[in-house]
Amino acid sequence: MPETVFAPWSDPDARPLIRFQNVTKRFGDFTAIHDLTLDIFEREFFALLGPSGCGKTTLMRMLAGFETPTSGRIELAGKDIVPVPPNKRAVNMMFQSYALFPHLSVWDNIAFGLRRDNMAKDAIDRRVDEMLKLTRLGRFARRKPHQISGGQRQRVALARSLAKAPKLLLLDEPLGALDAKLRQDTQFELMDIQEKTGTTFVIVTHDQEEAMTVASRIAVMDQGEVIQIATPDKIYEEPESVYVADFIGDVNLIEGRASAHGEGRFRIDWAEGQQPLIAASRLEFAAGQQCHLAIRPEKIAISAERPSDADNAVQGRVHDIAYLGNLSTYHVELPTGAIVKAQTANTRRISRRDFTWEDPVWLSWTATAGVLLAN
Amino acid sequence: MRRLVLIAVPYLWLLALFLVPFAIVLKISLSDTALSIPPYAPTLDFSAGWEGIRSFFAELDFDNFVWLTQDDLYWKAYLSSLSIALVSTAITLLVGYPIAYGMARAPEEWRPTLMMLVILPFWTSFLIRVYAWMGILSSEGFLNQLLLWVGIVDEPLTILNTNTAVYIGIVYTYLPFMILPIYAALDRLDGSLIEAAEDLGCSRLTAFWLVTIPLSRNGIVAGCFLVFIPALGEFVIPSLLGGSGTLMIGKVLWEEFFSNRDWPVASAVAVVLLLILVIPIVLFQRNQQKQAEADQ
Numbered sequence: 279m280p281e282t283v284f285a286p287w288s289d290p291d292a293r294p295l296i297r298f299q300n301v302t303k304r305f306g307d308f309t310a311i312h313d314l315t316l317d318i319f320e321r322e323f324f325a326l327l328g329p330s331g332c333g334k335t336t337l338m339r340m341l342a343g344f345e346t347p348t349s350g351r352i353e354l355a356g357k358d359i360v361p362v363p364p365n366k367r368a369v370n371m372m373f374q375s376y377a378l379f380p381h382l383s384v385w386d387n388i389a390f391g392l393r394r395d396n397m398a399k400d401a402i403d404r405r406v407d408e409m410l411k412l413t414r415l416g417r418f419a420r421r422k423p424h425q426i427s428g429g430q431r432q433r434v435a436l437a438r439s440l441a442k443a444p445k446l447l448l449l450d451e452p453l454g455a456l457d458a459k460l461r462q463d464t465q466f467e468l469m470d471i472q473e474k475t476g477t478t479f480v481i482v483t484h485d486q487e488e489a490m491t492v493a494s495r496i497a498v499m500d501q502g503e504v505i506q507i508a509t510p511d512k513i514y515e516e517p518e519s520v521y522v523a524d525f526i527g528d529v530n531l532i533e534g535r536a537s538a539h540g541e542g543r544f545r546i547d548w549a550e551g552q553q554p555l556i557a558a559s560r561l562e563f564a565a566g567q568q569c570h571l572a573i574r575p576e577k578i579a580i581s582a583e584r585p586s587d588a589d590n591a592v593q594g595r596v597h598d599i600a601y602l603g604n605l606s607t608y609h610v611e612l613p614t615g616a617i618v619k620a621q622t623a624n625t626r627r628i629s630r631r632d633f634t635w636e637d638p639v640w641l642s643w644t645a646t647a648g649v650l651l652a653n
Numbered sequence: 654m655r656r657l658v659l660i661a662v663p664y665l666w667l668l669a670l671f672l673v674p675f676a677i678v679l680k681i682s683l684s685d686t687a688l689s690i691p692p693y694a695p696t697l698d699f700s701a702g703w704e705g706i707r708s709f710f711a712e713l714d715f716d717n718f719v720w721l722t723q724d725d726l727y728w729k730a731y732l733s734s735l736s737i738a739l740v741s742t743a744i745t746l747l748v749g750y751p752i753a754y755g756m757a758r759a760p761e762e763w764r765p766t767l768m769m770l771v772i773l774p775f776w777t778s779f780l781i782r783v784y785a786w787m788g789i790l791s792s793e794g795f796l797n798q799l800l801l802w803v804g805i806v807d808e809p810l811t812i813l814n815t816n817t818a819v820y821i822g823i824v825y826t827y828l829p830f831m832i833l834p835i836y837a838a839l840d841r842l843d844g845s846l847i848e849a850a851e852d853l854g855c856s857r858l859t860a861f862w863l864v865t866i867p868l869s870r871n872g873i874v875a876g877c878f879l880v881f882i883p884a885l886g887e888f889v890i891p892s893l894l895g896g897s898g899t900l901m902i903g904k905v906l907w908e909e910f911f912s913n914r915d916w917p918v919a920s921a922v923a924v925v926l927l928l929i930l931v932i933p934i935v936l937f938q939r940n941q942q943k944q945a946e947a948d949q
């Protein structure tokens with residue numbers, strides 16, 4: 279029996295925790311969110327990804343209740359929450375700026391929300407201690423926010439927003455201020471907390487690697503619209519548009535004209551005097567239709583000799599090498615002048631590298647390595 | 654060396670503008686009245702050498718301070734000044750806080766204008782403004798005419814020459830001193846803190862009470878001291894707007910000095926007033942210092 283995978287979005291009977299229905303938000307005559315429809319399910323770790331100003335914070339603020347949509351409906355557990363004020367929503371937000379109360383100690387900051395619920399004193403004590411333990415802040419309970427470090431502050435903000443055990447937790451760029459190492463630790467900590475508490479998380483981030491690490495699904499946004507929603511691997515491996523392919527990770531985009539080439543395969547004429555490329559695709563392309571082949575650098579092999587069995591092979595010259603420690607990215611210039619990036623793992627020491635600047639090399643990849651996109 | 658100079662400047666300032674005048678006033682308060690110019694004795698006579706200085710100190714005594722405790726006019730005046738200053742500080746706070754709050758919440762482009770409006774009264778002389786209030790508050794004044802015209806009262810109210818007029822005058826005069834520090838505190842307040850409070854379950858009102866008020870506390874304290882300290886020794890407002898029943902120490906001091914020409918008693922009154930003021934001034938300083946520390 280196959281293990282049940284957490285994928286409520288593919289279950290037609292599952293009811294979403296949050297449902298945006300044709301939500302539009304305008305500020306004056308500027309449209310920040312345009313006709314957005316989106317479902318988020320219980321226990322999801324949902325990431326919003328997009329360039330600056332695309333409306334991620336606006337979306338979060340509508341969920342928290344600080345902005346009302348100009349039109350459309352937002353449901354939480356089946357109920358329209360647009361008229362519900364922020365203090366009456368089972369939603370808590372961790373602010374990008376943390377928004378810790380500077381006049382209260384760490385302990386009182388965490389207890390703040392619990393006190394509003396008229397909880398018994400010892401119940402509050404227990405809950406705050408639990409939160410302090412979870413975020414490993416026990417030693418700083420009596421300090422004021424200005425007496426602790428940025429990373430600790432961020433954990434206080436997290437503890438404060440978790441304390442009320444909300445149905446939905448909103449995190450607006452929660453790890454923006456942290457250094458890479460602490461960031462990674464905290465990402466795993468967040469996932470851990472999410473698993474332990476079963477809370478639904480919506481996270482905004484600029485960092486796509488972070489989104490890939492923590493999220494169950496990612497929504498890629500642009501200019502107030504959702505471009506694609508999918509699991510991290512789908513977003514990475516099967517982007518539906520050039521925009522998503524280009525936005526997530528590194529990609530080579532080769533423009534050309536498609537024509538059928540056997541069952542589910544297409545031939546791409548991409549440059550004068552160059553052998554056409556072969557790519558598999560589930561989509562249909564009309565003969566001569568303009569298309570883009572998106573292919574990730576790590577899916578391109580680099581070799582000195584022309585490989586005999588590859589579906590696609592092009593020759594070029596090493597233009598540049600970016601050394602990333604564990605990986606090296608070769609920027610290879612083709613005779614057409616285009617640059618194609620190919621990535622290899624550095625399994626050997628750098629002194630034993632096979633290729634160097636100006637070396638002639640062959641790039642090759644299989645027909646299924648890339649994604650053929652219409653736009 | 655540079656540090657020494659830097660430290661020396663404020664101390665020299667303090668010495669020249671506060672300690673020396675205070676020493677002179679203290680000296681006068683220990684002297685006796687005399688029909689002479691200046692109207693007190695003894696005066697320091699350096700030409701007599703050591704002997705003169707010794708006899709000068711021998712003649713100083715605390716009679717005037719003893720006198721202050723014997724005539725109940727003085728302690729009553731101190732007490733009444735304290736209560737008038739306290740009440741008017743409270744009223745100024747009640748009036749000033751909403752104004753400062755409104756200013757801090759106003760659209761960015763309006764704020765300089767609003768700020769200027771608060772400071773605008775300082776552009777005319779304080780005396781003229783107090784005289785203007787006499788015109789407004791007198792029984793034939795604008796206020797009474799308006800009230801009669803609207804039909805709220807049948808006969809003019811007596812406001813001028815009562816304590817009410819004094820309160821109005823003090824609140825009016827010192828309002829900017831209350832508004833500005835509170836505004837400064839509210840202006841710095843991060844709006845997302847209020848949102849965070851609401852997010853955690855506060856209503857607008859509780860968020861105001863639990864976040865806005867505590868975070869503007871330093872502004873409130875500063876404003877209260879800036880009103881209370883000058884109001885306690887206030888002399889012009891009670892003289893012009895107050896009546897014969899208005900008892901304030903500033904007025905008593907003025908009368909001792911100019912009507913009775915009793916410089917020594919007037920000086921004694923001033924010394925005691927200063928001692929009373931030292932307490933709030935020290936508290937004020939501590940508040941400012943704490944705020945500076947919190948800002949770091």
Ligand SMILES: Nc1ncnc2c1ncn2[C@@H]1O[C@H](COP(=O)(O)OP(=O)(O)OP(=O)(O)O)[C@@H](O)[C@H]1O
Nearest residue numbers: 305308310328329330331332333334335336337484
């Ligand atoms: N109160 C407002 N009034 C007018 N325009 C606004 C307001 N709030 C946001 N906007 C605009 O709406 C757009 C979306 O803003 P939003 O803050 O949601 O962006 P974001 O995706 O969170 O960007 P970032 O990644 O930089 O935080 C921006 O162009 C912004 O200028």
Ligand SMILES: [Mg+2]
Nearest residue numbers: 334335336450
């Ligand atoms: Mg944002």
